Amino acid sequence: MAKTNPGRFFEDYTVGETIYHAVPRTVSGGERALYHALYPARHALYSSDEFARSCGLPASPLDDIAAFHVVFGKTVPDISLNALANLGYAEGRWLKPVYPGDTIHSTSEVIGVKQNSNGKSGVVWVRTRGRNQRDEVVLDYIRWAMVRKRDMNAAAPETVIPTLKPALGASDLVVPEGLDFTNYDFTLAGEPHRWGDYAIGEKIDHVDGVTVEEAEHMMATRLWQNTAKVHFDVGSRPDEQRLIYGGHVISMARTLSFNGLANAQVVAGLNGGTHANPCYAGDTIKAWSEVLDKAETTAPGVGALRLRLVATKGGEPFTLKGEDGKYLPHVMLDLDYWALIPR
Amino acid sequence: MAKTNPGRFFEDYTVGETIYHAVPRTVSGGERALYHALYPARHALYSSDEFARSCGLPASPLDDIAAFHVVFGKTVPDISLNALANLGYAEGRWLKPVYPGDTIHSTSEVIGVKQNSNGKSGVVWVRTRGRNQRDEVVLDYIRWAMVRKRDMNAAAPETVIPTLKPALGASDLVVPEGLDFTNYDFTLAGEPHRWGDYAIGEKIDHVDGVTVEEAEHMMATRLWQNTAKVHFDVGSRPDEQRLIYGGHVISMARTLSFNGLANAQVVAGLNGGTHANPCYAGDTIKAWSEVLDKAETTAPGVGALRLRLVATKGGEPFTLKGEDGKYLPHVMLDLDYWALIPR
Amino acid sequence: MAKTNPGRFFEDYTVGETIYHAVPRTVSGGERALYHALYPARHALYSSDEFARSCGLPASPLDDIAAFHVVFGKTVPDISLNALANLGYAEGRWLKPVYPGDTIHSTSEVIGVKQNSNGKSGVVWVRTRGRNQRDEVVLDYIRWAMVRKRDMNAAAPETVIPTLKPALGASDLVVPEGLDFTNYDFTLAGEPHRWGDYAIGEKIDHVDGVTVEEAEHMMATRLWQNTAKVHFDVGSRPDEQRLIYGGHVISMARTLSFNGLANAQVVAGLNGGTHANPCYAGDTIKAWSEVLDKAETTAPGVGALRLRLVATKGGEPFTLKGEDGKYLPHVMLDLDYWALIPR
Incomplete structure (x- = not known):
């Protein structure tokens, strides 16, 4: 049993630490085809290489939300395996399109913690970044979740609540x-x-x-x-x-x-x-x-x-x-x- | 509501007009794999690049019926969103194989209209052509459908019934x-x-x-x-x-x-x-x-x-x-x- | 009816013969994506080209078990269409990784037969080999299955039971x-x-x-x-x-x-x-x-x-x-x- 991942609990998060998420993933035309099979996806820029080229891109990228899922999925074993609720997102920015052939990995920086008054759980804020094989950040977003404590007697950490923009400005x-x-x-x-x-x-x-x-x-x-x-x-x-x-x-x-x-x-x-x-x-x-x-x-x-x-x-x-x-x-x-x- | 596509109604079709269908699509090995997952597809020419080469083709094409689906799918928002019945097909010809990497788009020419005697609907005949990124026609077929009228008082158009071959000859x-x-x-x-x-x-x-x-x-x-x-x-x-x-x-x-x-x-x-x-x-x-x-x-x-x-x-x-x-x-x-x- | 494949029956197998299985298959990123959609596959070597390269491979191969399925699937119409039970596997060895773009075909050598005492069925042992487009063996394994007889009066073949290793040694x-x-x-x-x-x-x-x-x-x-x-x-x-x-x-x-x-x-x-x-x-x-x-x-x-x-x-x-x-x-x-x- 000791070899399996029990996930992190509230007291395992320290503000300022960076978590390196596992299992990088190379995407291909297979992911694009599956996205079209699973959803009624029809935005032309993500359907046609020719259309994408006519808009100045080298080829049709992976759908932006699919790129989000790839980056997000890697964080689940470290962030939300013991989550009671996924509370919110903020400041998400797509910085580079993801193309077939790209390999994506994710990291998350802990930017806030706040124990709940019941002492049984707390809220964790992380800033997650997805990067491609050239270490360019393709996506950057904040999310926060309510996470169980392992030990109800663990001391509450100092509360740190990050300042979040209610919305990005166009210049962001x-x-x-x-x-x-x-x-x-x-x-x-x-x-x-x-x-x-x-x-x-x-x-x-x-x-x-x-x-x-x-x-x-x-x-x-x-x-x-x-x-x-x-x-x-x-x-x-x-x-x-x-x-x-x-x-x-x-x-x-x-x-x-x-x-x-x-x-x-x-x-x-x-x-x-x-x-x-x-x-x-x-x-x-x-x-x-x-x-x-x-x-x-x-x-x-x-x-x-x-x-x-x-x-x-x-x-x-x-x-x-x-x-x-x-x-x-x-x-x-x-x-x-x-x-x-x-x- | 005005921004969504209500589809065309019977009185919106004029014999001779060409409809340019939206959302071109680039296909890849992903579409081929999905075709094999969704259907018990085993024809060797469409399963193996090596087999296709031994038959004189540069690689294994996308299944011909899959190519049909790609071309047909694009016509649905313009032709059959308000269709009461898909009545028939004729004179369908596959003119070029579709290969992974090809981008397909479709157009339809209206070649016939006939209002039904009930005045509520009519039959529309279209000749649809699928083309690749080199504007080569890959597939060409006629289909006809029974389409609702939007306005029951709209005047009936002049009836035009295209002459269709009951079957292609081998020389076609x-x-x-x-x-x-x-x-x-x-x-x-x-x-x-x-x-x-x-x-x-x-x-x-x-x-x-x-x-x-x-x-x-x-x-x-x-x-x-x-x-x-x-x-x-x-x-x-x-x-x-x-x-x-x-x-x-x-x-x-x-x-x-x-x-x-x-x-x-x-x-x-x-x-x-x-x-x-x-x-x-x-x-x-x-x-x-x-x-x-x-x-x-x-x-x-x-x-x-x-x-x-x-x-x-x-x-x-x-x-x-x-x-x-x-x-x-x-x-x-x-x-x-x-x-x-x-x- | 005479054109469809009824499958082989017990009396159709002769020790020493080689069966050439049909329908070679080229795999792509599509198969990899589908494997990840159908199973919770996360082994990094099969998920990331970059990780695979860091381990000395040219790219991320198709999952080894997926390669097994490709090789095995081809044998079904010839080996197990009339099987009553799939009894076992032995001496399976993965000899070469399968990469996107590879084309796989399979052959099976009959290495054993034993009619059951009821006279209605028998056990067939085969050694199956999957090969790529360079005719390199990518996978080699033995399996045995219980197969129905077509003609209950067919004479029992001479029993041949192959000697199988209970397990491969590390040097194998x-x-x-x-x-x-x-x-x-x-x-x-x-x-x-x-x-x-x-x-x-x-x-x-x-x-x-x-x-x-x-x-x-x-x-x-x-x-x-x-x-x-x-x-x-x-x-x-x-x-x-x-x-x-x-x-x-x-x-x-x-x-x-x-x-x-x-x-x-x-x-x-x-x-x-x-x-x-x-x-x-x-x-x-x-x-x-x-x-x-x-x-x-x-x-x-x-x-x-x-x-x-x-x-x-x-x-x-x-x-x-x-x-x-x-x-x-x-x-x-x-x-x-x-x-x-x-x-």
């Missing part, structure tokens, strides 16, 4: 090197709407829905080498239901958002996100978006939209929280991100 | 450049039967069956970026059943036909096809074939068989229609195609 | 050319335990479990072009359950064994294996291992562990057989193999 975003939307082909991309056609406050119902299956979410979650047992083993929870990886819901909602946001090609920033309610096999995921902000960038023809992306199971579109300020039961995800779109 | 078929079956290895291919061993009228029961699952047909359908919601969302139909994409049944039947037609390697022509009855998860697909015609080609060692391919769920092999001339309820697919086989 | 193992663990990165690999940290007799509970689904095992089994109908067609067995391919259980158990054996990177030898009880969709697979032997190799930094790998559904870890010497009902697999691990 990194546009992929070479990206140029001046000759963007709206017909091939699938919709005519450009940056100027979206107004702050505008809401879009993405209409389509997908009823999810056990085999699909397990394949997706394994592909990213996420090992949290609640996703795979019916015996790991009293209700004998497999809890679907929150990232599966993110990918499903983001790809469903093609219908109305086909030109919001590049995910450049993650301002925040809440997994409001669990998702189980048999649920039908739908999505709606709200334009929260707009900004220009210095890259040719490239604008930015700050978007709220909400994933639901049932319920009316555009409903989010009840009068008590809590998420409604049919809301599974409330994500806040920046996307790059032709101006 | 395009043999892939370089294909040479003179040194064909029947042992590696899996069966000894060559062109001369098949007789017109001969029927073959392919014996094997596959019970289909929701996760599989959805993964397949998404892989081809087919977005028709009836395949994915249990809420999209009153019976709360997901209707399986007809192309999934085609691929399953064609790959099952390996057992008895292992050497009918290349799909070169599509004469016609009927999706006679729906397929649902839990159905067990079996297949039988009938040799409809035989022809020689000018390529070295290459003959052609015209085959009927029938997919069933239950029922006796070789049964097709009842005394009333209608398809029996267990018949799901009646496909008429040309395959290339060593002479 | 072939270390992949260039493999060098002297600069092995234990942090990236995920665990600190090296060869010297494992003791003969030590048992490891791998803790994690996976509840298996129909879609997953069928996709896996098809990917290896294994055509045995019991895996796919609910109508092929009286209980209308699809029997899961034993190799699916092997891959699941081996990948689950990462947790405790993360550094047992390379599968180099297969000493034996028993599929003790069937696996069905809905079963939750867990695994435990026992260190059976240890050996050094002449390769730099490379040691070998002989491991028992047991896959279970329910039951207590480390339980294997009852007082009657028979496998307990929750034991599905008892595999005996050699793995290479840093010293």
